[in-house]
Structure formats: C-alpha cells, structure tokens
Amino acid sequence: MLSQDQAKRRVSGLGFVFAMVLVLVFIIPPGYAEATPTMVNGYYVLKGQFHTHTTYSDGVYTPSQVVDFYKEQGFDVIAITDHGSWSGNPEAQAEGDKVGLIVVPGEEVGIDTESLSFIHIIALFTSRSVQKECTGDAAHSPQHCFETIHSVGGLGIVAHAYMRWEYWEPFLTNRTGYIDGWELCNPHEELSDSAKSTVISSGYIYTGVHDFHTGHDADFSTSLYQILFCTSRDVSGVREALTSRRTVVVHGSSVYGTSQARELYNSIPNPTPSGGSGGGSSHKRREAKEETEETKPSIPEEVFVTSVNADPFLVMAGVIAVLYAFSLIICLLVAKLIAELF
Numbered sequence: 001m002l003s004q005d006q007a008k009r010r011v012s013g014l015g016f017v018f019a020m021v022l023v024l025v026f027i028i029p030p031g032y033a034e035a036t037p038t039m040v041n042g043y044y045v046l047k048g049q050f051h052t053h054t055t056y057s058d059g060v061y062t063p064s065q066v067v068d069f070y071k072e073q074g075f076d077v078i079a080i081t082d083h084g085s086w087s088g089n090p091e092a093q094a095e096g097d098k099v100g101l102i103v104v105p106g107e108e109v110g111i112d113t114e115s116l117s118f119i120h121i122i123a124l125f126t127s128r129s130v131q132k133e134c135t136g137d138a139a140h141s142p143q144h145c146f147e148t149i150h151s152v153g154g155l156g157i158v159a160h161a162y163m164r165w166e167y168w169e170p171f172l173t174n175r176t177g178y179i180d181g182w183e184l185c186n187p188h189e190e191l192s193d194s195a196k197s198t199v200i201s202s203g204y205i206y207t208g209v210h211d212f213h214t215g216h217d218a219d220f221s222t223s224l225y226q227i228l229f230c231t232s233r234d235v236s237g238v239r240e241a242l243t244s245r246r247t248v249v250v251h252g253s254s255v256y257g258t259s260q261a262r263e264l265y266n267s268i269p270n271p272t273p274s275g276g277s278g279g280g281s282s283h284k285r286r287e288a289k290e291e292t293e294e295t296k297p298s299i300p301e302e303v304f305v306t307s308v309n310a311d312p313f314l315v316m317a318g319v320i321a322v323l324y325a326f327s328l329i330i331c332l333l334v335a336k337l338i339a340e341l342f
Contacts, residue, residue, distance in 0.1 A: 043229035048077035051209035057082035063092035079104035086129035126154035146178045157181040162189045181205025187221040208249030
C-alpha cells in the first residue's frame, strides 16, 4: 500500500502523462493541422498544371508514377495529356483517388500537315480519345478538331503556340471563337507579353504548363505552376475555375491572370520561406488593356501543399480513435492506482 506522499507523486505523474499525451495528439502531428485545404474568400486554393505525358506516349513514367511525382511536389491537380492517347487516364485517376490528387482526363491531339508539324491541341475533360477524328483531310481545319473535342464534353487549348506562331497568330488576332484557350508558357518558351495580354483580355482560358516528359529540369519547373480558386475540390470545380478564369499562372516572379484572379492570389497568406528573409524578385508591372502581370513575389510552394488531403470524416474518425485509446489508457492507469492505494 502506497503512502500519502507516494500517492500524490503518482497522481502528479499521471497528470504529467495526461498533459504530454494531449500535446502529442493535438500539437505535434503536422498532418492534422494541415488537413484542411487552403481557402481564400470561400474558394479552395489548388496548385496544378495541365500538360503531362506518360508511358502511353513519349513520357518515361507510368501514369501512377506521374501522379505520385506531382503529389510529392505538392500539386493538387494535373491533367494527363498523352500524344494521341487517352488510355493512361483510368490508371492515373485511380492513383489520384488513392493519394489525394485530382486528375483531369485529357489528350494532346496532333493536327499536323505534311508541311507543318507541332500543330497540337490539348483536349481537357474529355471522355475518350479524339485523335482519329482529328486526323485526315477534315483535320486540316483546326475548327473540326475543336468541335470534335467539344462533342465529347471537352475543352480545347492551343498547345505551345510559340513553336508555330506564324501558324497560330492569325487565330489569336481574329479572336477565333471555337478556340477555348491558350498555353501562355512552359519551362522553355512563352508567348510574347502582348500575346499574353490579348489571350487574357479576349476572354480565353489560359494555362501555364510543364509539358512534362521526364521530370528533369528540362521539362519540370518548381517556379512555374497554376493556382486555381475552385468552388469544389474535384474535377468539376477545376473546370469551373478554368472556364471562369478564376486562376493565375505563376512563372518565377511574374503572375498572369485576370484582375479578379490576381486579387484572390494577393489574398493568399505569404509567409517568409523557411531559412530565408522573405521577399523575392519582382518584375516591373506592365500595363495593358487588362493587366496581366502582378509584381507580387513568388509564394513558397509549401503554402499550397495540403500534406494530408484527407477526407474530413476520415480525419475526425482518426481523432476519435486516438482519443478513445487515450481514454482507455487513462482509465487503466487510474484503476491500477486505486488498486495500489486500497
């Protein structure tokens, strides 16, 4: 039987254990605090890019590996856009569901002619491949291919127009209506400032992409990504954000987008990067009909990483399980103390 002083020390020890368990449960685990996605003005803030290749065309990684790679890099959404193939999308979407990354189904469609190559269109949100229907005599007119993409529920984005600007420039100059959008830049090249301004001021969808093949610096850049402000954290929410142009393209220290999108972007918390003093380089603001570039320094990538990306119900179930186990331990300790005292 314990003395009174021993009993007091034992109770004090249990109190200390109780406090430490609370710290471990509610403070130390990083995932719990970060499980809730970043929100700005009621919108989910998602980080993404929409031009990605796998082993189903000329990429070096399988769809699952690509999804895992982008998840590790802190992305929330990507599009699988293999050359002339839609086949990698089911595998990528299954892996995305598993790890918590949104996968937009797509394809890179070629409408090359005998005299001109690299005339490509990114088909996003499609339900199947449209490459065969965009090949042949009818495909010599881009309108046919865009309309085919639309017929399967997709959106058509002009891919790397800067590679064949002499071909695509008249389409932008004439504000061609059947084109849904344009890629503004990739890690290698970009549209001119005036062309970017025209794309955004004309009401087109705009993207900044990696044109991912290998994951090396040649086609993957941590300083190039797209931020979307979505009404829901799923494929339909991503599509709505793109078509509403509630998105910005971040390229180094430059931020391209509509005034509404840049205002939302400026509302995102911008903490000092770890190990640094904060800040960063910025470009001189360029004026245009609708300003396309903001002088805000790049936000560190970790701001957009949701390290858990868990379903809130699963998170709550985990917390309840931990609390239940903790309560059981306390009850056993208390029962043991009472037994020793009496």
